[in-house]
Amino acid sequence: MRRTGGFPNLDDLAGGAGRLDILCRCVTSALACSHGIREDVRVHLVLNNQFTVQFDGANLKRLNPDERSTAALIRTALENREKAIGHMPAESTPGVSIRRMGFAETVNRLKTETTPIQLHETGTPIVDIDPPDDPLFVLSDHHSLTNDEIEQLGDIAEHQIRLGPMILHADHAITIAHNYLDTNGYNQY
Amino acid sequence: MRRTGGFPNLDDLAGGAGRLDILCRCVTSALACSHGIREDVRVHLVLNNQFTVQFDGANLKRLNPDERSTAALIRTALENREKAIGHMPAESTPGVSIRRMGFAETVNRLKTETTPIQLHETGTPIVDIDPPDDPLFVLSDHHSLTNDEIEQLGDIAEHQIRLGPMILHADHAITIAHNYLDTNGYNQY
Numbered sequence: 256m257r258r259t260g261g262f263p264n265l266d267d268l269a270g271g272a273g274r275l276d277i278l279c280r281c282v283t284s285a286l287a288c289s290h291g292i293r294e295d296v297r298v299h300l301v302l303n304n305q306f307t308v309q310f311d312g313a314n315l316k317r318l319n320p321d322e323r324s325t326a327a328l329i330r331t332a333l334e335n336r337e338k339a340i341g342h343m344p345a346e347s348t349p350g351v352s353i354r355r356m357g358f359a360e361t362v363n364r365l366k367t368e369t370t371p372i373q374l375h376e377t378g379t380p381i382v383d384i385d386p387p388d389d390p391l392f393v394l395s396d397h398h399s400l401t402n403d404e405i406e407q408l409g410d411i412a413e414h415q416i417r418l419g420p421m422i423l424h425a426d427h428a429i430t431i432a433h434n435y436l437d438t439n440g441y442n443q444y
Numbered sequence: 445m446r447r448t449g450g451f452p453n454l455d456d457l458a459g460g461a462g463r464l465d466i467l468c469r470c471v472t473s474a475l476a477c478s479h480g481i482r483e484d485v486r487v488h489l490v491l492n493n494q495f496t497v498q499f500d501g502a503n504l505k506r507l508n509p510d511e512r513s514t515a516a517l518i519r520t521a522l523e524n525r526e527k528a529i530g531h532m533p534a535e536s537t538p539g540v541s542i543r544r545m546g547f548a549e550t551v552n553r554l555k556t557e558t559t560p561i562q563l564h565e566t567g568t569p570i571v572d573i574d575p576p577d578d579p580l581f582v583l584s585d586h587h588s589l590t591n592d593e594i595e596q597l598g599d600i601a602e603h604q605i606r607l608g609p610m611i612l613h614a615d616h617a618i619t620i621a622h623n624y625l626d627t628n629g630y631n632q633y
Contacts, residue, residue: 322510430616
């Protein structure tokens with residue numbers, strides 16, 4: 256995911272913060288269920304194709320479901336970006352860290368331990384495939400992936416899938432992907 | 445849905461506003477898709493068991509996907525509550541209106557034109573039923589429905605269903621219910 260611009264103003268997440276609100280909702284959809292955190296989920300937000308903020312469900316603390324508190328975690332991570340040297344992560348709050356990596360570097364780093372899946376409106380319906388091991392769902396924010404990003408992802412994605420007939424906001428897509436994994440016995444708690 | 449307390453402070457939706465943030469996310473999940481508004485959807489927020497704010501997708505304007513702008517629409521509706529006389533609605537912004545009705549009155553008003561469905565963790569899996577005509581999904585916020593509300597609903601709900609094995613936030617549940625209707629050819633655009 257990408258966003259441009261400087262540090263977010265927590266009172267104007269959808270405006271001056273470059274639609275940071277979308278990323279906040281995606282983090283919540285990916286990590287929050289009614290009684291806590293999905294501990295086996297990790298979220299990677301690629302910001303400005305320059306930094307990647309990771310939320311690790313196994314170690315995450317202080318995540319609440321509202322946009323504003325999630326934005327504060329992202330802002331704290333960004334404030335720690337100078338501590339991310341080379342490709343080493345810098346932890347900003349428990350379970351949240353920032354790396355000096357763009358989209359291609361992040362996807363390449365993760366492909367060795369996951370099955371990358373590209374969400375695409377002409378892909379195979381998700382209900383027609385079995386859940387792969389350690390799926391990595393790749394989504395864009397309110398802007399589509401660039402041609403470069405599509406090419407980088409196309410080289411490694413094993414599946415192109417679609418979640419339904421509607422084109423949805425990214426956070427809603429994440430919720431549906433989780434429900435598919437939940438009902439197919441993938442997410443066990 | 446219920447909330448308590450006074451007028452929301454838009455900078456503190458999850459705190460002083462009595463978890464208004466949850467209702468805002470529910471409105472977005474119910475009404476927003478990537479390219480606009482789901483025109484055949486209506487949302488009813490029961491506030492304090494005293495007033496019900498309705499969002500009508502067919503006439504709705506000014507809905508953005510972030511929590512803060514949705515909260516402003518709810519706040520404007522609440523500011524117009526004295527104009528809601530008897531059971532007549534008062535429109536506050538295009539497509540948003542407020543009625544002087546609690547939970548039982550709202551559900552009773554809607555049951556004549558919808559099929560009420562109670563979401564329940566021990567209900568029938570949603571994938572095992574055909575989508576009913578004009579479903580009315582009834583959800584609670586972060587507090588469960590009261591015993592009174594469950595009783596009132598139980599008298600009229602035709603189905604008790606569950607969406608998956610996980611207990612989810614209300615807004616995520618709405619997204620999954622939509623996906624079920626979308627993929628079963630119910631929502632046509």
